[in-house]
Amino acid sequence: MSRKFNRIVRLSEVDIPSFSNVDGLDAIQVESISDNTNTSENSIAVYIKGPLPSNKENLQLLTSTIVPGYCCIIVDNPRVAMNEFIAFIALKVGFTQDYTDSILPSSVKIGKNVVIEHNVEIGEGTIIEHNVVIHSGTRIGRNCLIRTHSSIGGGGYNYIKDNQYLVKQIDLGGVWLGDNVEIGSNTCVVRGLVDDTVIMNNVKVDNLVHIAHDCFIDEDAYIIAKSELSGYVKIGKRTRIAPGSCIKQRLTIGDDVIVGLGSIVLKNVSSGCTVFGSPARKIN
Structure with missing residues (x-):
């Protein structure tokens, strides 16, 4: 891309x-x-x-x-x-726009004080609760639920060193949400640096979760409260990330994995494994 x-x-x-x-x-x-x-x-x-x-x-x-x-x-x-x-x-020069700005489908329900920027697409039957911010470059699929005070597609915490100063890195990517996705209250899904941050169909993200730039979360995964996915993390299908877990940048967590409560994941995890602890270790 x-x-x-x-x-x-x-x-x-x-x-x-x-x-x-x-x-x-x-x-x-x-x-x-x-x-x-x-x-x-x-x-x-x-x-x-x-x-x-x-x-x-x-x-x-x-x-x-x-x-x-x-x-x-x-x-x-x-x-x-x-x-x-x-x-x-x-x-x-300018960049081409991914999505055509248009009137939202009549089946989309929007709460109070919601901000929807330009270059956004929202599918049929989606519910956006109060005080949500949806940033430019975001695509939200059908029948999604975006809970109160969440932020979709905002810039990440990305800095580069220029001589002795830290300079904010410019984000070009967006966020792509599939169908039947839930994003919990006070959750942030950060836009990609160049490519999109992607959350596939039927993923459920709890309250107070941080999903960093360029993450990929495959279908039917669960990301539970106060978890943090660092940049470029990949989460497999049907994987469950328990509350308070942190996953190091650029790691791949396979399909049907369970990451136990409060785990700190520092290595890739193969499909079908259960890991737990700090650092997380295989327990099955």
């Missing part, structure tokens, strides 16, 4: 500090920004470490060193450069 611009951009026109000493930009054109785990053609992505993108077709990597076999744009701080690049595109 990628975030497309309103038009193709030649990098020589991108007037940002990180590109001031980079040569050869006039020959490079891109039309989107990608996450480096899910790249597309004619796109630009940040690469720091870890697995390399499998799709190299006209892909430009913002890196601090040359990566053999890839087209690289060498900058001092790739994350800072991407932040500057996103800000430039947003101001001068």
Whole structure:
């Protein structure tokens, strides 16, 4: 998945500090920004470490060193450069809109003091209770229940270091909720950095839960009160996360897993396992 611009951009026109000493930009054109785990053609992505993108077709990597076999744009701080690049595109070019703003279906019920931003889609039969905020880039499916004081699609707690200062990282992604999803009161579902945070059909999320950017929760999973999923966590089908549990970033929890009460999960969990404790250990 990628975030497309309103038009193709030649990098020589991108007037940002990180590109001031980079040569050869006039020959490079891109039309989107990608996450480096899910790249597309004619796109630009940040690469720091870890697995390399499998799709190299006209892909430009913002890196601090040359990566053999890839087209690289060498900058001092790739994350800072991407932040500057996103800000430039947003101001001068714009990004395409995922959802067409339209009148909500008559079967959607909206409580008092609800904020629904532009670029939002809400399916038939969904109920939005009082004081909910639904941010731009959010898709909510049919027959969902969004409980009081929840926030769907807000920005995450993502910071990058620029010299001695911390700089807020710009979020481009959105939130995608399937059908028959419940989001509890005072729960936050954070938008993805580039791709969407995804919650599939029939997932039930309790009160006071935090779901960070780019998480993926598969069908029929249960996320119970005061649990926290860090960025890029994947939760399998029918998995149950008990109250007060925390899951480290970029972990995968398989299908039919039980994560016990108050567990701190620091490693991937295979399907069918029950884990418990701090750190969480297999108990079946």
